[in-house]
Amino acid sequence: xxxxxxxxxxxxxxxxxxxxxxxxxxxxxxxxxxxxxxxxxxxxxxxxxxxxxxxxxxxxxxxxxxxxxxxxxxxxxxxxxxxxxxxxxxxxxxxxxxxxxxxxxxxxxxxxxxxxxxxxxxxxxxxxxxxxxxxxxxxxxxxxxxxxxxxxxxxxxxxxxxxxxxxxxxxxxxxxxxxxxxxxxxxxxxxxxxxxxxxxxxxxxxxxxxxxxxxxxxxxxxxxxxxxxxxxxxxxxxxxxxxxxxxxxxxxxxxxxxxxxxxxxxxxxxxxxxxxxxxxxxxxxxxxxxxxxxxxxxxxxxxxxxxxxxxxxxxxxxxxxxxxxxxxxxxxxxxxxxxx
Amino acid sequence: xxxxxxxxxxxxxxxxxxxxxxxxxxxxxxxxxxxxxxxxxxxxxxxxxxxxxxxxxxxxxxxxxxxxxxxxxxxxxxxxxxxxxxxxxxxxxxxxxxxxxxxxxxxxxxxxxxxxxxxxxxxxxxxxxxxxxxxxxxxxxxxxxxxxxxxxxxxxxxxxxxxxxxxxxxxxxxxxxxxxxxxxxxxxxxxxxxxxxxxxxxxxxxxxxxxxxxxxxxxxxxxxxxxxxxxxxxxxxxxxxxxxxxxxxxxxxxxxxxxxxxxxxxxxxxxxxxxxxxxxxxxxxxxxxxxxxxxxxxxxxxxxxxxxxxxxxxxxxxxxxxxxxxxxxxxxxxxxxxxx
DNA sequence: TGAAAAACGTAGAACGATACACGTAGAACA
DNA sequence: TGTTCTACGTGTATCGTTCTACGTTTTTCA
Numbered sequence: 109x110x111x112x113x114x115x116x117x118x119x120x121x122x123x124x125x126x127x128x129x130x131x132x133x134x135x136x137x138x139x140x141x142x143x144x145x146x147x148x149x150x151x152x153x154x155x156x157x158x159x160x161x162x163x164x165x166x167x168x169x170x171x172x173x174x175x176x177x178x179x180x181x182x183x184x185x186x187x188x189x190x191x192x193x194x195x196x197x198x199x200x201x202x203x204x205x206x207x208x209x210x211x212x213x214x215x216x217x218x219x220x221x222x223x224x225x226x227x228x229x230x231x232x233x234x235x236x237x238x239x240x241x242x243x244x245x246x247x248x249x250x251x252x253x254x255x256x257x258x259x260x261x262x263x264x265x266x267x268x269x270x271x272x273x274x275x276x277x278x279x280x281x282x283x284x285x286x287x288x289x290x291x292x293x294x295x296x297x298x299x300x301x302x303x304x305x306x307x308x309x310x311x312x313x314x315x316x317x318x319x320x321x322x323x324x325x326x327x328x329x330x331x332x333x334x335x336x337x338x339x340x341x342x343x344x345x346x347x348x349x350x351x352x353x354x355x356x357x358x359x360x361x362x363x364x365x366x367x368x369x370x371x372x373x374x375x376x377x378x379x380x381x382x383x384x385x386x387x388x389x390x391x392x393x394x395x396x397x398x399x400x401x402x403x404x405x406x407x408x409x410x411x412x413x414x415x416x417x418x419x420x421x422x423x424x425x426x427x428x429x430x431x432x433x434x435x436x437x438x439x440x441x442x443x444x445x446x447x448x
Numbered sequence: 449x450x451x452x453x454x455x456x457x458x459x460x461x462x463x464x465x466x467x468x469x470x471x472x473x474x475x476x477x478x479x480x481x482x483x484x485x486x487x488x489x490x491x492x493x494x495x496x497x498x499x500x501x502x503x504x505x506x507x508x509x510x511x512x513x514x515x516x517x518x519x520x521x522x523x524x525x526x527x528x529x530x531x532x533x534x535x536x537x538x539x540x541x542x543x544x545x546x547x548x549x550x551x552x553x554x555x556x557x558x559x560x561x562x563x564x565x566x567x568x569x570x571x572x573x574x575x576x577x578x579x580x581x582x583x584x585x586x587x588x589x590x591x592x593x594x595x596x597x598x599x600x601x602x603x604x605x606x607x608x609x610x611x612x613x614x615x616x617x618x619x620x621x622x623x624x625x626x627x628x629x630x631x632x633x634x635x636x637x638x639x640x641x642x643x644x645x646x647x648x649x650x651x652x653x654x655x656x657x658x659x660x661x662x663x664x665x666x667x668x669x670x671x672x673x674x675x676x677x678x679x680x681x682x683x684x685x686x687x688x689x690x691x692x693x694x695x696x697x698x699x700x701x702x703x704x705x706x707x708x709x710x711x712x713x714x715x716x717x718x719x720x721x722x723x724x725x726x727x728x729x730x731x732x733x734x735x736x737x738x739x740x741x742x743x744x745x746x747x748x749x750x751x752x753x754x755x756x757x758x759x760x761x762x763x764x765x766x767x768x769x770x771x772x773x774x775x776x777x778x779x780x781x782x783x784x785x786x787x788x
Numbered sequence: 789t790g791a792a793a794a795a796c797g798t799a800g801a802a803c804g805a806t807a808c809a810c811g812t813a814g815a816a817c818a
Numbered sequence: 819t820g821t822t823c824t825a826c827g828t829g830t831a832t833c834g835t836t837c838t839a840c841g842t843t844t845t846t847c848a
Contacts, residue, residue, distance in 0.1 A: 133798050146796050168572040170834035172509030173803040187536050193527035209568045211551040228549045232508040372739035399712035400740045473828045486826050510804035513833040
């Protein structure tokens with residue numbers, strides 16, 4: 109209702125009122141707001157005092173009309189994986205002393221939905237966009253980067269020119285996992301990957317797995333299964349692996365909660381972990397650490413990834429055009445699921 | 449940089465261009481956009497065609513200046529608890545066929561940060577706000593509700609007049625948990641609650657626990673411990689409970705992942721679950737269902753909560769002023785952690 | 789002391805969409 | 819044929835902020 113809306117909006121202090129209260133021009137207040145050049149300390153103090161006194165808060169819509177909204181868009185694939193909480197912690201730390209805010213959107217690991225979310229973020233004038241675990245093509249990403257500063261986390265494209273990337277070295281992470289399993293005495297090592305729209309992280313992890321297997325002289329038993337994120341699919345794939353003719357004695361899973369489900373299936377089939385089958389996950393989320401789970405996993409420093417991505421996107425907003433690709437080394441955290 | 453920004457913005461199709469292309473007035477296009485009264489089918493079709501042809505997308509900032517932004521703000525306490533994914537699913541389902549989008553913010557279970565996030569959402573002209581697990585006072589919530597349509601999830605205040613609430617019956621949930629434990633043969637039942645800013649959900653769950661204990665004639669052994677969400681605190685509290693003089697033979701935990709940590713601590717202390725100590729969680733998140741966790745929990749239909757909250761906030765946006773309080777009954781899901 | 793440069797302040801035109809107040813064509817009715 | 823409705827379409831002021839272009843004051847330096 110127009111009337112209700114009017115009532116709701118009224119009471120909001122505008123830049124004009126602040127200017128009047130401080131006895132300066134509207135533009136001067138705007139300069140203080142934006143930390144722009146050409147403001148004396150005295151004037152700044154006067155304006156700040158008025159803003160505090162009146163409880164002034166700039167309206168993002170109005171700012172967006174000509175300038176920035178001071179809002180960053182963060183797109184994540186889903187809310188079920190607690191790994192993203194680590195990234196978010198890093199993002200928030202990076203934003204601590206700035207006037208930027210984050211708004212999150214969920215792509216549900218679907219590139220169609222992801223496109224929708226990103227477009228809606230562009231419509232809402234996000235100053236920059238951080239895309240986690242994107243499944244979009246280089247061209248799509250370039251199209252986005254044309255419109256807004258863009259940084260991806262978990263998307264390998266070291267030759268991308270128009271947007272920055274932040275990654276852990278997924279290939280090395282998978283390699284660490286395989287080496288660890290080999291060292292623990294496992295030899296028939298399978299990998300459980302993600303089925304669906306191709307993702308560069310998965311490609312890297314699969315490549316690392318292959319390299320690890322070949323390096324250990326196990327090239328002949330390379331065995332990559334895959335399943336969607338739906339639990340029924342995961343169970344089905346795990347059963348097929350564990351009941352098939354080439355039953356593996358260890359499984360490297362692309363992410364932790366898949367690994368936990370695989371442990372469940374193995375237990376139901378009467379297999380002991382780690383004696384009969386070793387399991388390794390990825391992301392080292394908090395659930396790995398519970399005594400009853402105790403899952404060996406690869407840590408990729410989510411907090412650092414979030415921090416760096418935020419730094420990069422703000423640099424882009426401030427005018428950097430040279431591309432930057434940040435990579436952090438992974439680290440294996442051994443737990444009971446591979447300790448035989 | 450101004451130049452870069454200009455380049456970024458250029459190329460965006462405005463309502464004026466659509467109007468010109470369709471050979472109608474700007475206001476007519478606006479009406480089509482808003483499904484407003486006074487547009488013939490022929491005109492609507494013509495305008496829609498032009499919008500598609502030119503790839504027009506309305507700019508939220510500009511819309512926000514006078515009308516709506518068609519954006520809903522959703523504030524959640526943290527990203528670690530997969531329960532919120534269920535709520536989000538419900539929200540997205542409810543928004544499926546509308547032109548609304550959701551933007552999420554994180555309050556980190558701190559009422560100071562929550563205030564900041566909510567204010568920033570008001571600055572960004574969210575049409576309505578859904579607050580999950582708020583720790584704010586009635587007055588603060590009323591202040592928000594004065595400015596924007598507000599619905600809370602997980603905040604009990606059945607006499608609130610200015611905003612709607614959506615809840616499961618937490619008191620009954622806790623009661624179900626205690627009854628289940630008593631029926632399973634446990635008698636020294638403790639509760640592990642959340643330490644920190646007082647929350648009405650916790651108050652309800654504690655009350656349900658008390659009622660259940662008294663009902664079973666165990667009023668004399670009521671024992672409520674509490675810990676923050678930090679894992680070290682949880683471990684400390686769990687150890688103190690399990691090593692203390694009045695060692696309980698069952699613990700009801702306020703949320704699942706706390707329960708999982710308590711199982712870990714119990715295991716480390718050489719106690720068997722469920723034989724020596726029974727454990728019940730709350731929320732029935734996916735991690736309960738893993739064979740090695742197998743945690744008995746209370747299900748509160750997160751998806752339904754999200755759906756209803758979204759329905760209510762949109763009704764408010766469309767002018768409803770009468771308050772509505774929605775409550776869904778909880779359901780106990782028994783698993784191995786209490787089956788002795 | 790004077791000229792040039794630096795440091796500030798100001799007015800007012802954008803930005804894109806909305807919604808109000810009007811204007812008008814056509815239908816319905818007598 | 820004239821009158822009254824209804825169902826639309828149109829022009830434009832307006833929202834709150836940014837930012838350019840310009841004007842004024844102060845500082846610097848030879």
